[in-house]
Amino acid sequence: MTPSGEARRIHGDDLQIMARVPLFAGLTPEALADIAGQSQVSRVPRGATLFRQGDAAKVLHVLLEGQVALMAGVEGGGEQTMLEILDSGESFIAAALLTGKPYLMSAMALAPCRLMEIPRDALLTRLRANPDLALAMLASLSRHFRLLIQEVKDLKLKSASQRLALYLMGLTQRRRGSVTLRLPHNKGLIAARVGVRPETLSRAFAHLKGQGVGVDGQMVTIADLARLGRYCHEGREIV
Amino acid sequence: MTPSGEARRIHGDDLQIMARVPLFAGLTPEALADIAGQSQVSRVPRGATLFRQGDAAKVLHVLLEGQVALMAGVEGGGEQTMLEILDSGESFIAAALLTGKPYLMSAMALAPCRLMEIPRDALLTRLRANPDLALAMLASLSRHFRLLIQEVKDLKLKSASQRLALYLMGLTQRRRGSVTLRLPHNKGLIAARVGVRPETLSRAFAHLKGQGVGVDGQMVTIADLARLGRYCHEGREIV
DNA sequence: TACTTCGATTGACGGAAGTCAAAGTAAAGT
DNA sequence: ACTTTACTTTGACTTCCGTCAATCGAAGTA
Numbered sequence: 001m002t003p004s005g006e007a008r009r010i011h012g013d014d015l016q017i018m019a020r021v022p023l024f025a026g027l028t029p030e031a032l033a034d035i036a037g038q039s040q041v042s043r044v045p046r047g048a049t050l051f052r053q054g055d056a057a058k059v060l061h062v063l064l065e066g067q068v069a070l071m072a073g074v075e076g077g078g079e080q081t082m083l084e085i086l087d088s089g090e091s092f093i094a095a096a097l098l099t100g101k102p103y104l105m106s107a108m109a110l111a112p113c114r115l116m117e118i119p120r121d122a123l124l125t126r127l128r129a130n131p132d133l134a135l136a137m138l139a140s141l142s143r144h145f146r147l148l149i150q151e152v153k154d155l156k157l158k159s160a161s162q163r164l165a166l167y168l169m170g171l172t173q174r175r176r177g178s179v180t181l182r183l184p185h186n187k188g189l190i191a192a193r194v195g196v197r198p199e200t201l202s203r204a205f206a207h208l209k210g211q212g213v214g215v216d217g218q219m220v221t222i223a224d225l226a227r228l229g230r231y232c233h234e235g236r237e238i239v
Numbered sequence: 240m241t242p243s244g245e246a247r248r249i250h251g252d253d254l255q256i257m258a259r260v261p262l263f264a265g266l267t268p269e270a271l272a273d274i275a276g277q278s279q280v281s282r283v284p285r286g287a288t289l290f291r292q293g294d295a296a297k298v299l300h301v302l303l304e305g306q307v308a309l310m311a312g313v314e315g316g317g318e319q320t321m322l323e324i325l326d327s328g329e330s331f332i333a334a335a336l337l338t339g340k341p342y343l344m345s346a347m348a349l350a351p352c353r354l355m356e357i358p359r360d361a362l363l364t365r366l367r368a369n370p371d372l373a374l375a376m377l378a379s380l381s382r383h384f385r386l387l388i389q390e391v392k393d394l395k396l397k398s399a400s401q402r403l404a405l406y407l408m409g410l411t412q413r414r415r416g417s418v419t420l421r422l423p424h425n426k427g428l429i430a431a432r433v434g435v436r437p438e439t440l441s442r443a444f445a446h447l448k449g450q451g452v453g454v455d456g457q458m459v460t461i462a463d464l465a466r467l468g469r470y471c472h473e474g475r476e477i478v
Numbered sequence: 479t480a481c482t483t484c485g486a487t488t489g490a491c492g493g494a495a496g497t498c499a500a501a502g503t504a505a506a507g508t
Numbered sequence: 509a510c511t512t513t514a515c516t517t518t519g520a521c522t523t524c525c526g527t528c529a530a531t532c533g534a535a536g537t538a
Contacts, residue, residue: 072392081395083388095381095388104388127374134373135366141380142334148387149322149334149343153311155394156320156434160525187486195395200525202487217486217534399495426516439495441517456504456516 014041014116017064023091023140026132038122043114050107050115057096057103059117063088066113069189070105082192084147085110085185093144094137097123110185158232160196161204165211165232167194168220175229180221253280253355256303262330262379265371277361282353289346289354296335296342298356302327305352308428309344321431323386324349324424332383333376336362349424397471399435400443404450404471406433407459414468419460 018024018032027035041064044050050061053072065088073080083105086092096103097120127134154163167190172179183190191201205215211231212223222228257263257271266274280303283289289300292311304327312319322344325331335342336359366373393402406429411418422429430440444454450470451462461467 072388073396079396081392083391093384095384098377098381099385101385104385127377128370131367131370131373134370134377138337138366138373138377138380141377141384142337145332145334145380145384145387146338146340146343148384148391152322152387152391152394153320153343155391157312157318197526436496
């Protein structure tokens with residue numbers, strides 16, 4: 001803890017968080033402080049929109065605290081899908097920033113959030129100067145890329161119930177035995193995440209009863225994780 | 240043309256191609272030659288598999304000549320989707336290479352190909368040493384990332400006919416008036432690309448007749464590109 | 479307690495796309 | 509030319525999921 005006033009102390013905590021963000025992994029404390037010095041920290045309430053699909057990307061957001069959903073939809077209509085949920089300590093995806101093109105998604109705060117905003121120019125300058133940062137960003141982008149590839153594959157090749165099962169398995173580290181876990185969102189959001197309507201989610205949960213999945217409100221019990229994992233990777237025919 | 244033997248002349252041509260690959264955009268001729276010097280050039284016949292989903296990524300492929308499909312499927316079964324088609328002068332996606340994890344897709348040569356293979360270590364070394372290369376790779380990855388985002392959105396929000404229309408519009412630069420174009424693949428491959436079965440593709444083509452799209456073998460005529468574009472962006476209800 | 483509201487579930491129905499099977503067509507080999 | 513093969517289309521049927529509507533329950537409010 002630095003011998004300083006309130007504003008700096010908060011900044012010190014933020015550096016702690018930054019250091020754990022994969023995007024900044026391996027950076028020296030000086031490099032972290034340098035970037036932080038160029039950035040602003042802002043707070044937004046639950047439900048706020050950080051940016052909208054079509055906006056120009058001017059800053060890279062880093063989620064210090066809170067939770068954000070990345071949504072996309074057809075321009076006119078209300079039809080929307082959720083593409084990703086970001087949690088504390090994750091950076092937003094820099095693709096729009098790096099291509100200089102408008103966002104393809106909108107970002108909505110699912111909880112009160114504290115965000116670091118790194119200006120585009122500052123980031124690009126430091127990417128050029130600091131190979132470690134560039135490599136870390138390549139790694140981060142690659143990781144998200146692979147998540148997205150997996151998402152496309154799942155959308156094309158798996159049923160709604162299988163995608164739900166995959167989502168549930170993603171909520172725990174364990175791969176065997178049984179678990180009880182709490183759903184991190186209401187079911188409407190989970191439905192959007194899985195890529196189905198809320199009604200279909202209900203039916204998918206009912207369907208998964210046959211695979212040892214029980215639901216009671218927010219609580220979900222999985223009797224046999226290994227079995228559910230097998231179910232996820234079955235071809236479509238064997239339901 | 241350099242005053243040299245056969246092997247070197249081919250290499251000189253390859254440098255020309257490399258210079259046009261987006262991934263290497265802006266690199267100095269020296270940097271290009273440096274990378275080329277570390278790499279091998281290989282040829283594969285049509286139908287060959289370059290790597291399989293699950294393989295470890297040891298080299299970055301750059302497609303000097305030919306065409307490659309990136310496919311993914313469920314492990315056991317034969318169900319497959321195509322995620323992307325790469326053409327001459329495009330680099331493969333470095334995500335697997337950079338994360339050090341196995342490929343999520345398989346690569347199949349759709350035509351006889353000539354490929355440059357850049358070893359992983361050589362690439363990583365140069366990424367660290369050359370910020371321009373790192374930035375170019377970030378840009379390339381970002382571009383592919385955004386294509387993929389768009390793909391997820393289309394899969395979730397558009398009908399099969401709309402996705403086919405989008406695919407057709409992607410085959411031409413023009414956005415208005417009428418065009419006649421030749422399909423670059425057989426319809427089975429196009430079906431996989433659009434994300435439907437061949438039977439459904441036939442029906443989607445039949446459906447698009449109502450939007451001024453005519454098909455005769457490999458030749459497709461679009462009477463009014465602007466109209467087809469509007470059709471692509473309609474909400475689902477207005478079909 | 480009663481009332482409203484929102485989220486979640488259930489049922490009935492329809493439509494889009496997959497599946498299976500067959501026929502038609504084009505391309506390639508002999 | 510004829511056969512063989514692969515590709516494409518068409519038809520009948522099924523399945524999954526979305527839509528619409530009604531119901532139910534929980535949380536908050538008057």
